[in-house]
Amino acid sequence: MATQAQSGGGDFTSNLGRIYGIYTGGFAAFVILVAILEKVGVPNQILGYLFVGFTILVYAFIGIVSRTVQVSEYYVAGRKVPAFYNGMATGADWMSGASFVGMAGSLFLLGYDGLAFVLGWTGGYVLVAVLVAPFLRKFGAYTVPDFLAARYGGNTARMLGVMVLLACSFTYVVAQIFATGLIAQRFLGMDFVVAVYVGLLGILVCSMLGGMRAVTWTQVAQYIVLIVAYLIPVIILSAQKFGLPIPQLTYGAAIAEITALEQGFVARGLATEAVMTAKSHVQPFTSYSPANYFALILCLMVGTASLPHVLMRYFTTPSVRDARMSVAWSLLFIFLLYFTAPAYAAFSKLEVYSTLIGKPIAEMPAWVFTYGKLGLVTICGKAADSVATITAACQAMAGNTGVLRLQDFGINTDVVVLSTPEIAGMPYVIAGLVAAGGLAAALSTADGLLLAIANALSHDIYYKIIDKNAPTARRLIVSRVLLVVVAIAAAWTASKRPADILAMVSWAFSLAAAGLFPALVLGIWDKRTNKAGAIAGIIAGFGVTLFYLVVTRYFPGFGVSYAGMSSLLNPVTGAPVVNLQTAMALPNAMEAWVTGAHPLASKVGWFNINNISSAIFGLPIGFLVMFVVSRMTEAPSKELQDFIDSCRRPRGGTIMEEKTA
């Protein structure tokens, strides 16, 4: 049966173009069918269910067809995924539900400063291609801790790797399941908790039976859905407004209009000078100071090059050469979405500025109330659920003359992408398409993360540490059971709606960066780095980063009293954001595990650095400790130096050989 599966796999890889061509055509036909059903008068809710149901069925089908009983198929898709398709799969693996739904909204709110995310999440792939991925592929690892164990001699390094991996991947997967639940809740009207468990099923059918092989081919399918869904609404919008269906070019005109409107607002009394400076779309460093902006870019880039669920995608290519090409394809496919996101932000900002700001409160368009009812649009500080509510709220507000001023308007970051079809007056089928795209983005990332976690537990801990003689069949069963257990734990956590979940995702980048990057890079590029150095470096880098995150967020009073932290500064005025003397005199100043509402939470730090960029401390410390301790202790053995040499040369097959039976 195993050989049959293998030859089936061979046929499959040689026909990939045809298979995914038919799939894309089928998806287009399905969208047209739904559009026809809409014209006939089928209610929106049913169309929504059709979209979500159909796409999940397709993913499940791919997952079941790609089931496998071979270890190398399960862990690295048999190492025969062509560079181009691995690029697509990485694109889906990488772009999370939050990237798809929330990125454009962050750019809307932050203007230029939000571009730190665009730069950070793309530039990191240069590090992946040049410094890390091809060498790990040559080594032939199944997991990232595998490499650490081989290079740094033993299970201490492996355990540290697993620990960092769990710290950064688990919160990330919880956020994906959370996003799945939100999308299903919004578009299908399901109860949030039910929606979370439905999303969980969607994730499990893709990954449980076929491991990496199933996840790879599902992710390719998911990439196609998500990129089509992201591009179509904004292309239509660009054609409508500027007569040219290339939003990436036309939004320049939108930005020029936004800037002109912004200047008009101050003149017309619709915004104060201070509000406008802070909210200017093009003006840099109004939300982050220059130091924070560049620190954030660095942490996101280095984090990208350290996140295990991304690195393990490059273990699946047929050769080292393909691994390098594959990183280039990945970045191209990711770029398609990221260079479009600012266009979404600009178009929707132009819409808000030209049709909302300065208009009477009583004449707000319908979409404001659609999202206001969900609490996602606020006017004069109140959720915009009806004309009466906002009229009352604005009358109660000092200085409001019955027209909407810039500072009266609030919008949740998720609304920008979700509302674009509606704002542009597109039929519901496009909104359904966007929902399917957001779901594809969240599911595909969750698949990759769950697999990274389950593989670390089953391969690194169970097989390599607990039972080295475990037969293949048992290893795969353990792996599948662990996958389900981790998935349920993640869904349970998501269903509790943890308050910090979105912030934790950006923390994952700093934790991965400080915990793994120095050990991976020096492991390849510096022969002198040894076991003692690596272990000390990982502990120091990861420890400092974790300390900074936890103290600034949960123990800010202790940070101020004992760790020399001071208030962060306002990037525009340079004034402290909290008055430490007053805040430290409050009775709750020294509370532990404070909530986000605490006056000091995430508002203190060293050198005015936000905790989202914590790795800016841990990363150099990790490198330094690793370098110095390595040089103070014995050089790695001749054997290990030869091992590094063979990692550096593509020729000659993988180094880590796996017993296959």
Place this chain on the structure above:
Amino acid sequence: MNPSPDDEHWQKTRSLMILMMSLWFFFGYVIHAFVGPLNGIKIFGFPLGFYMAAQGSLIVFVAMLFWFAKAQDKIDRDAGFAEDE
């Protein structure tokens, strides 16, 4: 003594790495430090400083990686360390 092919291969690999990291540093950081002055220049309606962060640097990163894959492969082939096709 002539350097062995091993050393030459790794030296070239390292030079390429340093070139890539310099380009990465320039387009990831240095150019964005000049966002203020660059914003005075407009292309397609975009202020140039904004454009570089939103699209310009991204395009450079993508092009760099395709070029890098080719260049490193050539280094591997010349040293005889490339994999068989």
